[in-house]
Amino acid sequence: QVQLQESGPGLVKPSQTLSLTCTVSGGSITTNDYYWSWIRQPPGKGLEWMGAIAYSGSTYYNPSLKSRTSISRDTSKNQFTLQLSSVTPEDTAVYYCGGGTGWGIPSRRAYDYWGQGTQVTVSS
Numbered sequence: 001q002v003q004l005q006e007s008g009p010g011l012v013k014p015s016q017t018l019s020l021t022c023t024v025s026g027g028s029i030t031t032n033d034y035y036w037s038w039i040r041q042p043p044g045k046g047l048e049w050m051g052a053i054a055y056s057g058s059t060y061y062n063p064s065l066k067s068r069t070s071i072s073r074d075t076s077k078n079q080f081t082l083q084l085s086s087v088t089p090e091d092t093a094v095y096y097c098g099g100g101t102g103w104g105i106p107s108r109r110a111y112d113y114w115g116q117g118t119q120v121t122v123s124s
Helices: none
Strands: 003-007 018-025 035-041 048-054 059-061 069-074 079-084 093-100 118-122
Touching (some): 003 093, 018 035, 018 093, 059 069
Antiparallel strands (some): 018 079, 069 079, 093 118
């Protein structure tokens, strides 16, 4: 059974870089045709797909966040990481990682695997 677990700081100061890691167990992030995404949900709003890294290592980003977002992976640890720079309070959200054969879709049902989510608050 594939499981995803997000980890990282729960509080980030404005203008800093938010860094989160998703650890995948029970399966490999290099499995053919699988894409590993970051999705977030600000308070009172819907899900927003942020970006993804493919089984091949290729990356894809939401155009609205592309200038501030970087996704990388460590295949030896079976992890992928999100970095979001120059954060503001508007980046406060629950951040999820998900895995599936698609990407770019802001819906839980589009993913085969889904983490429990981690709250990140941007505040001084």
